[in-house]
Amino acid sequence: MRIICVANQKGGVGKTTTAINLAASLAAAERKTLLVDCDPQANATSGMGIDGKTIRAHLYHVLLGREKLKEVILPTEMPLLSLVPSAPSLIGLEVEMVGHPSRERLLAKSLREIEDLGFRYAFLDCPPSLGLLTVNALTASHSVLIPLQCEYYALEGLTNLLRTIRLVKARLNPNLELEGIVLTMFDGRMNLARQVEAEVRGHFGKKVFDTVIPRNVRLAEAPSHGKPAILYDISCAGSRAYLELAWELMRKHGDA
Amino acid sequence: MRIICVANQKGGVGKTTTAINLAASLAAAERKTLLVDCDPQANATSGMGIDGKTIRAHLYHVLLGREKLKEVILPTEMPLLSLVPSAPSLIGLEVEMVGHPSRERLLAKSLREIEDLGFRYAFLDCPPSLGLLTVNALTASHSVLIPLQCEYYALEGLTNLLRTIRLVKARLNPNLELEGIVLTMFDGRMNLARQVEAEVRGHFGKKVFDTVIPRNVRLAEAPSHGKPAILYDISCAGSRAYLELAWELMRKHGDA
Numbered sequence A, B: 001m002r003i004i005c006v007a008n009q010k011g012g013v014g015k016t017t018t019a020i021n022l023a024a025s026l027a028a029a030e031r032k033t034l035l036v037d038c039d040p041q042a043n044a045t046s047g048m049g050i051d052g053k054t055i056r057a058h059l060y061h062v063l064l065g066r067e068k069l070k071e072v073i074l075p076t077e078m079p080l081l082s083l084v085p086s087a088p089s090l091i092g093l094e095v096e097m098v099g100h101p102s103r104e105r106l107l108a109k110s111l112r113e114i115e116d117l118g119f120r121y122a123f124l125d126c127p128p129s130l131g132l133l134t135v136n137a138l139t140a141s142h143s144v145l146i147p148l149q150c151e152y153y154a155l156e157g158l159t160n161l162l163r164t165i166r167l168v169k170a171r172l173n174p175n176l177e178l179e180g181i182v183l184t185m186f187d188g189r190m191n192l193a194r195q196v197e198a199e200v201r202g203h204f205g206k207k208v209f210d211t212v213i214p215r216n217v218r219l220a221e222a223p224s225h226g227k228p229a230i231l232y233d234i235s236c237a238g239s240r241a242y243l244e245l246a247w248e249l250m251r252k253h254g255d256a
């Protein structure tokens, strides 16, 4: 199972949209995939049509050691896509785990227990911060996928994010690599977007995925129907881009 | 001094853009205004053209009790607008203050010390979370201004935010009121935006500002020049909307 963390502390850059739609695209390509919602906002949970009030147990209970990860995995509308839900109570983890000796490794330990369930890929959707939840996700992952909105504040935040990734790699997870940077909400008519793209490709070269996710309102409409975009509208530019990104990712790992 | 907290745990909804441009618009209308950056991302600091490397001390040092708030206030390009900067080290506050008896009231205590400096308004720009920094800001404020992007996840998060505001009001700050909800990044051509606007105005009525902030690329370009939009391009739709919002806010408080 390749575990990929979708992270960026800058808010609203398309982390959840990328985690849901990339996971769904891989499931559509017959790869068994797990989506783990590591954000107390629980957007990946509601974006997949799961009603928070119906959930018995979620990631918070797993990280506190009260539930096994296997027990909280939910099916979704797509046969090859499963979800580990979250809920607002997950906010409490940071303070409750102060002083706990392996507070950063809780998620890594839980994910090891499900290695035998046959998932090819797992995506961890992170909250917009560099706190304990994101550190847990980075510590549990083989690689980090960074959605990057082509705007000033998002670009500025990249330095902090890369520094945090280096720290986690040095102290907690020596295997952690950069899966790549995905340009999101891209509108080629805007100078700002084209300037940021040129700067990022100039600086990070091959580390930036060829596939660019365009700004496409269908991607913003899909979560209100509780579906990934490829189930809501497979022909829209947003869905096509995520399907393309999934193939690019699989080719990279010799899985295409 | 009226202290207004700009908060929403949903990421990327326009908190920083609203805090900067509303504060700048009030300063342009001759009201002495303070902008406090409560986010470790320090976007309000860089968005005002301040280089993080040149800052001697910032909000983190104030909240730890090592510096007086008065000592870290910086001037900006606008004579009536001052800034309290922040920096990534602010992330450490949550863990360092565990167990501290008045960990939620640190900012309120510091702001009381500058009541005599003649600021008419102070705006607190919050990070995208409901952790200790946002709770400090809510506890220190007279009211909360909620920037709301007209999309599904942002609308969904409103319930959690309002619950947190009620909790802070009940336990930490009985004076806390809702200043209002500001619709941001609004694109009237999109059904989704119009549906969310109708739902929010239907549910919150007069609590929603009449002024709507349109999606306008000049607002996204201004921070790369280190200026509020009204200094970068006063005639653009974004600047005009924030100037209008400033007047609406002043009229509401009998200050126009």
Ligand SMILES: Nc1ncnc2c1ncn2[C@@H]1O[C@H](COP(=O)(O)OP(=O)(O)OP(=O)(O)O)[C@@H](O)[C@H]1O
Pocket: A010, A011, A012, A013, A014, A015, A016, A017, A018, A039, A041, A043, A126, A127, A128, A184, A185, A186, A213, A214, A215, A216, A217, A218, A219, A220, A221, A223, A238, B009, B010, B011, B012, B128, B151, B152, B153, B154
């Ligand atoms: N390519 C796109 N085109 C148009 N809208 C998009 C696109 N990607 C995401 N969105 C919308 O933009 C908003 C922000 O995206 P999303 O919530 O996925 O970002 P995030 O990084 O997960 O946010 P947070 O930091 O709060 O977790 C959402 O309303 C989403 O539906």
Ligand SMILES: Nc1ncnc2c1ncn2[C@@H]1O[C@H](COP(=O)(O)OP(=O)(O)OP(=O)(O)O)[C@@H](O)[C@H]1O
Pocket: A009, A010, A011, A012, A128, A151, A152, A153, A154, B010, B011, B012, B013, B014, B015, B016, B017, B018, B039, B043, B126, B127, B128, B184, B185, B186, B213, B214, B215, B216, B217, B219, B220, B221, B223, B238
């Ligand atoms: N009305 C607007 N039109 C176009 N772009 C905007 C508008 N408001 C904000 N932006 C841009 O959208 C992005 C998100 O806005 P901003 O950073 O202000 O949100 P935020 O809520 O402060 O984010 P965070 O949750 O990370 O603190 C920024 O790149 C900003 O320049």
Ligand SMILES: [Mg+2]
Pocket: A015, A016, A017, A039, A043, A126, A127
């Ligand atoms: Mg998200």
Ligand SMILES: [Mg+2]
Pocket: B015, B016, B017, B039, B043, B126, B127
């Ligand atoms: Mg911000």
